[in-house]
Amino acid sequence: MNTLTKMTLSSLTLASTLLASQALAHGLNMWPSQFNINSKRPTTVTVDLSFSETPFRLDHSVSAAGLSVIDPQGKTLRYLGNIYQSAQRTTLDLAISEQGTYTVTYQNQPRYTTSYTVGSQAKKKRLRLNKSDAQSELPNSAKNVVTKKSVTTAIAFITNIRPSKQDFKPTGKGLELVPVTHPSDYVTNDVITMKLYLNGQPLRNATAKLQRSGAQYLASNKPSESVTDANGQLSYQFDQGGLFTLSVKHSEKQNAKLYDEMGYRLFYSFEISYE
């Protein structure tokens, strides 16, 4: 009973903070209009971004500042294309001029959240401040003070004509997903493998959630869960094609000046082609 009350209380607190920053608890969707194209001439692929509870269902637009694109030569593009921010989504008209695989990444500015409890009922409170800035704002009675730094990342791959042969490698920073099977080769009945890294090291035993688009029309929109193996790898086999999103959450204690815990959220959108 006690835990139940606590849960209700904490979800109430959550609900009130959600109003302040609705987007934070939602999933980040980023998906191109096409994953594989054939164009010898310069063309455009539209990439949509939206924070939402249900995958690929528009809800909140994002700041365009977090977008970056790596072209097939491995260069970071200086000019991405036109970007539009509307109420429920942000749209990038990505300019494609090369043959090969483009990597589209979105990463928000790290956010700091200092949470604490007050009073005899241990009421949960949160401040959107880092550890040092929170010191002056915290009440004297604050207990269980923890500051979390969190980063949200989304990635997607777009291939024009011939897929790039380059090996996908982790940069060594934060939580990353690196394809093992080339994303342009994702088809039904084949084994599709990808690998998770944390700061350049394979991330073992991490839970990944997988959801298909249109979850809101299904009897249950519960994502399927799987766990990375000893090499940090995930393998899937699909019997139906479709648009999917894979999400991973990971956090760990850290003794840093501005935070006690580092949290990562990663979202990977991909397409399975039916063959």
Next chain:
Amino acid sequence: MKKSIYITLAVMSMLFSTLSPAVTLTVDFSLPKFDQQDYRKPYVAMWAETKGDSKNLLLWHLIKRDNDKWLVDIRRWWRKEGRYSDNQFDGITGATHMAGQHQVQLDIADLNDFTLMIEVVRQKGGRSLVRQKINLNDHQQYSIAPSDEIGAITIKVNK
């Protein structure tokens, strides 16, 4: 047009016959009629798959487009063959064909043991993917039952 292709093929096969015995496949098939107002002639691709490799044998598409973005919709063909060809399909490309009976000659060069793949995709229509294992030392004729977008197929080996 079709005749000239056959003549060219015949001349080519005569030329090559002096070098090495050119093995070809004769593929007889029909494209079904669909009673729909906005009927479009289908895209047809044929190719040979061996372990880890593939060889393009035939492609019927809208050749007027020099940058045919719809080729990606011949999904397996695109993944195995199309995307690696730099949009250069010389010698095997033709325009799309009407519904009805068709016969094509495929030059399989030195292939001996492979899977012949046939993919048919139609705008505002369906898609069929047909595969047939072929071993030249084994059978000399193969028959494949009809499916949605392609009628009965017979394949003859000409050695």
